[in-house]
Amino acid sequence: MKKPNQKKGKMPDSVSYAKWGYLFITPFFLVYLVFTLIPQFLTIYNSFFESYRDGLTQVGPNFVGLQNYITLFTPNTDGVVRILKYAGNTMIMWAAGAVPQFVIAMLLAIFFTSYRLNIRGQGFFKTVIYMPNLIMAAAFSMLFYTLFTRGGPIQAYLVSTGAINATFDFFSVRVTVRGMIALMNFLMWFGNTTIVLMAGIMGIDQCLFESATLDGANSVQVFFRVTMPLLMPIFVYCFITAMIGGIQMFDVPQVLTNGKGNPDELSRTLVMYLNGYLTNKNYGMAGAISVVIFLLTGILGFFVYRMLSAPYKESGRLHRERKGNVL
Amino acid sequence: MNHMSRNTKGMIQLFILRLFAYLILIFLSVLCLFFFYLMVINSTRSNAQLARGFSLVPEGNFLKNLVNAWNDSSINIPRGMLNSLLIALSTAVLTTYFSALTAYGIHVYDFKGKKLAFTFIMAVMMIPPQVSALGFVQMMNKMNLTNNYIPLIIPGIAAPVVFFYMKQYMESVLPLEIIDAARVDGSNEFYTFNTIVLPIMKPAIAVQMIFSFVSSWNNYFIPALLLDEAELKTVPIMIAQLRSADYSKFDMGKVYMFILLSILPVIITYIFLSKSIIRGVTAGSVKG
Numbered sequence: 001m002k003k004p005n006q007k008k009g010k011m012p013d014s015v016s017y018a019k020w021g022y023l024f025i026t027p028f029f030l031v032y033l034v035f036t037l038i039p040q041f042l043t044i045y046n047s048f049f050e051s052y053r054d055g056l057t058q059v060g061p062n063f064v065g066l067q068n069y070i071t072l073f074t075p076n077t078d079g080v081v082r083i084l085k086y087a088g089n090t091m092i093m094w095a096a097g098a099v100p101q102f103v104i105a106m107l108l109a110i111f112f113t114s115y116r117l118n119i120r121g122q123g124f125f126k127t128v129i130y131m132p133n134l135i136m137a138a139a140f141s142m143l144f145y146t147l148f149t150r151g152g153p154i155q156a157y158l159v160s161t162g163a164i165n166a167t168f169d170f171f172s173v174r175v176t177v178r179g180m181i182a183l184m185n186f187l188m189w190f191g192n193t194t195i196v197l198m199a200g201i202m203g204i205d206q207c208l209f210e211s212a213t214l215d216g217a218n219s220v221q222v223f224f225r226v227t228m229p230l231l232m233p234i235f236v237y238c239f240i241t242a243m244i245g246g247i248q249m250f251d252v253p254q255v256l257t258n259g260k261g262n263p264d265e266l267s268r269t270l271v272m273y274l275n276g277y278l279t280n281k282n283y284g285m286a287g288a289i290s291v292v293i294f295l296l297t298g299i300l301g302f303f304v305y306r307m308l309s310a311p312y313k314e315s316g317r318l319h320r321e322r323k324g325n326v327l
Numbered sequence: 328m329n330h331m332s333r334n335t336k337g338m339i340q341l342f343i344l345r346l347f348a349y350l351i352l353i354f355l356s357v358l359c360l361f362f363f364y365l366m367v368i369n370s371t372r373s374n375a376q377l378a379r380g381f382s383l384v385p386e387g388n389f390l391k392n393l394v395n396a397w398n399d400s401s402i403n404i405p406r407g408m409l410n411s412l413l414i415a416l417s418t419a420v421l422t423t424y425f426s427a428l429t430a431y432g433i434h435v436y437d438f439k440g441k442k443l444a445f446t447f448i449m450a451v452m453m454i455p456p457q458v459s460a461l462g463f464v465q466m467m468n469k470m471n472l473t474n475n476y477i478p479l480i481i482p483g484i485a486a487p488v489v490f491f492y493m494k495q496y497m498e499s500v501l502p503l504e505i506i507d508a509a510r511v512d513g514s515n516e517f518y519t520f521n522t523i524v525l526p527i528m529k530p531a532i533a534v535q536m537i538f539s540f541v542s543s544w545n546n547y548f549i550p551a552l553l554l555d556e557a558e559l560k561t562v563p564i565m566i567a568q569l570r571s572a573d574y575s576k577f578d579m580g581k582v583y584m585f586i587l588l589s590i591l592p593v594i595i596t597y598i599f600l601s602k603s604i605i606r607g608v609t610a611g612s613v614k615g
Contacts, residue, residue, distance in 0.1 A: 020516040021436025025444055028429040032485035035463065035478065036451075042462030104355070111348045116341060119348060127601045128356040130608070134597055135363075136545040138563040139589040142570050143366050146582055153365060157381035187359060192608060199609035241453070248455045251547050251563075255570050271457050271548070278461060278552060286461045294458040301453030308491070309449050 040294075047287030053280065060284065068288035082265075083273065083292065089261070090269040093178050093253070094246030097185035102239065104186075105193035110223065112194070113201045129191035137188065137251035144180055145171075145256055177257065177267045184252050189245075193238055200234035201227060237307050244300050247293060250275065369583040377579045388580055396584035401572070402565050403557065404588055411561045412592070414479050414550075415543040422483040422539040423493075423532045430493035431520055435506060452487040457548060464552050474556045479549065489535050496531040534607030537600060541593055562589045 047068055051061035075081050108129070111119055119125075132140070147154045148170040158164045170176040204227065212226050228235075250271040253261065259276070261268025270293055277286035369377060371389040376382075397405055433445050456463075467478045501524065509519040525532070547563035554560055560568075566589050569582060597604065 017436055017516060018438035021432045021438040021441065023517075024432030024436070024520070025429050027425050028448075028485045028490070029444070031425075031481060032451075035482040036454075036456075036459055036485065039462030039466055040454075040459040042465055043459050046461055046465070104351075107351070108355075111352070117345055117348055119345075119352070123602070125352050125356060126605055127597075128359050130601070130605055131594075131597060132359055134541050134545075134593050134604075135590050136547075136563055136566070136593070138545070138547045138566045139586050140362075142566050143362055143586050145570060146369075146579070146586070147362065147365060151378075153369065153377070153381040160380065190355075191359070195605060195608045244453055244455070248457055250457070254547075255567050258571050274457065274460075275548070275552075278464065283461060283465070290458045290461055294454070297453060297455055297458065301450075304453050305450055308452070309446070312445070 043287050043290045044294075045287070046283045047291050049284050049287070051284045052282035064284070068284045069291075072285065072288050072292070083270070083289065085265070086261075086268050086270050086273045089178075089265075089267060090247065090249055093181045093267065093269070094185070094243070094249060096178060096182035097189070098239075098242055098246065101186050101190045101193055101242070102235075104190050105197055108190075108194045109197035109201055110227070112198050116219075126191070126195065130195060131191070132187045133189065133192045135188070137184075138255045140184055140188070141252045141255035144184060148176075148180065171257065172263050174263055174266045177262060181249075181253050181256060181267060184256075185246075185249070189242065193242070196238055197231065197234065200231050204230045233307060237304065240300050240303050244297050244304070247271075247296055247300075366583055366586055370580065370587045372583075373580050374578045377583075392578075392580040392584040395578060396581045396588065399581065399585075402569060402585065403560075404562070404565060404585060406558065407560055407562045407565045408588065408592070410476075410559060411544050411563075414476055414561065415540045417476075417480045418483040418543040419536040419540040421480065422486045422489050423535045425484040426486055426489035426535065427493045427525065427528050427532060428520065429490050430497055431524055434494055434497045434501070435503065448487045448490055452491065460549060460552060463549070467553060473553050474559055475553075476559075478553055479543075479546075483539065483543070486539070489539065492535060493528065493531055496528065501527060530603075534603060537596060537604055538607065540596070544593060565589075 046061075048063060048065060049061040050059065050064045050067065052059050072083050073081055111117055112122055112126075146152055149155060150167075150169050155164070155168070155170060159166050159168070170180065208226050208230070209222060212222050217225065248271055249269045253267050253269055254272055254275065257267055259272065261272060270289070274286055274289045274293065277283075277289065364383075368383060368385050370392055371385040371387065372382070373386070373388040373391065376386055376388070396402075429448075433441055463478070464473075467473050467475075472478050505523060505527075506519060509523055510516075514523070545563060546561075547567065550561050551564050551567065554564060566585065569577075569585055
């Protein structure tokens with residue numbers, strides 16, 4: 001069934017069997033359409049309707065325009081705009097984990113790639129620090145809960161050493177709850193960041209380090225004048241994807257606080273807020289929150305898109321290969 | 328300052344730097360392992376032994392806890408593990424096969440709208456599944472697909488990140504000449520993909536199978552919205568259920584065993600394949 005459609009003598013870059021191309025990409029787009037794209041539009045559509053359950057009766061759906069968005073940004077009776085509070089929580093907990101995550105990852109990436117230091121046992125260290133990244137967040141969080149809860153091993157140990165009072169509850173103090181969440185996020189992600197940054201440093205031409213050293217630069221100067229500028233694209237890429245991940249923070253605080261965001265909803269995140277409305281079947285408000293989160297990730301995602309597709313925008317293949325090791 | 332002393336000074340400096348590096352690495356490794364070590368130790372202790380407090384030494388109740396957890400009446404962990412295994416394995420196979428197929432379609436063929444298709448996939452890559460969850464749940468409700476694994480498995484066919492990885496991999500390892508040669512030999516395009524291209528893609532497929540298996544196994548948000556029949560629940564839902572249960576009634580040895588069981592398949596995979604997994608982390612985002 002093959003058509004003799006190739007002209008001999010001229011080697012084409014891609015072969016012109018167009019229908020096969022369409023055929024091969026069809027499953028992807030069909031599935032994306034049904035399970036993501038249509039649901040995405042439905043979500044946005046829902047955000048303009050009043051639709052919730054009041055006991056056993058279903059209210060709506062009634063078209064209310066932007067009312068859900070207005071409600072979302074209107075202060076409660078206590079004067080708190082909840083979505084802003086949860087966005088703030090999310091940001092603080094993310095930053096508390098991400099700052100040490102990037103500082104430590106940078107430090108470790110330099111340790112691992114330094115010829116002078118020549119660190120032994122790299123395979124072992126990398127295996128250990130990457131491991132938490134694969135652990136089920138819900139299980140990790142449950143483990144923290146059982147260890148730190150009142151009477152749990154760590155709490156009991158700290159009481160026995162006199163470090164804390166017997167009545168001290170890690171889950172009713174803002175700093176400790178947020179601290180635990182940040183610590184878990186840090187542990188889950190610093191190994192991953194280390195490995196990506198390391199690959200970035202190894203992609204830099206070694207001659208640059210050598211000539212800088214020959215020119216009399218010390219290691220601090222090499223880091224700030226050579227390593228960091230050349231690593232910047234990968235560093236920024238990692239940072240933005242980490243932020244997008246941060247906006248999605250859910251499993252860890254949800255399981256740790258049993259969905260409540262204790263204390264005083266100070267560890268409640270944006271996606272926990274969304275999840276609450278989804279489980280209550282308040283689809284209007286859930287839609288509005290989804291759109292807000294969509295816009296937040298969309299803005300950040302745009303930068304990632306730009307960075308990842310930059311090599312594909314260049315016309316010459318040579319050019320791409322030269323810049324290729326950046327992203 | 329003579330040559331000798333400058334050298335010694337450098338040596339001392341390097342020694343201190345090395346000491347510092349190893350101390351940090353050891354500290355972080357201990358921190359990473361500490362909580363899991365406690366989990367394993369505590370899974371060997373009975374409820375009474377656990378009530379006595381903190382301990383770093385294992386005891387002899389591992390099997391008893393395992394039997395208790397395995398036969399628990401409210402949390403059916405063997406069933407949950409089987410469910411999760413089924414979903415995660417199917418997702419891993421579908422995701423990798425169709426991502427490779429899609430990447431191949433765009434990498435090898437020339438057709439109208441090819442650029443647009445590529446740009447579209449790249450543009451939606453970073454959109455998290457949470458922001459379309461509402462419409463997704465509504466649609467699955469209407470299609471009578473709640474309490475069904477189809478909405479947890481089939482969407483894996485459209486995985487932009489895996490697609491991108493496969494595309495990158497093809498650019499570095501797949502010579503178009505091979506495809507031309509197969510064509511000259513009269514091979515059908517689909518056949519060529521399955522018998523010539525897939526074997527070349529094996530390393531990429533293996534790595535992505537592991538990653539998609541793990542992320543499906545760990546996935547909590549979407550399954551929790553779709554599954555409420557006890558028989559169909561996956562492991563993360565059961566773990567969250569454990570958290571919301573009345574805690575004081577629980578045999579704590581059993582709780583640690585549940586947590587251990589929930590992460591065990593991933594840990595075992597990791598122990599055997601850590602090298603290729605770590606290598607795979609970078610290849611997706613960083614082209615080297």
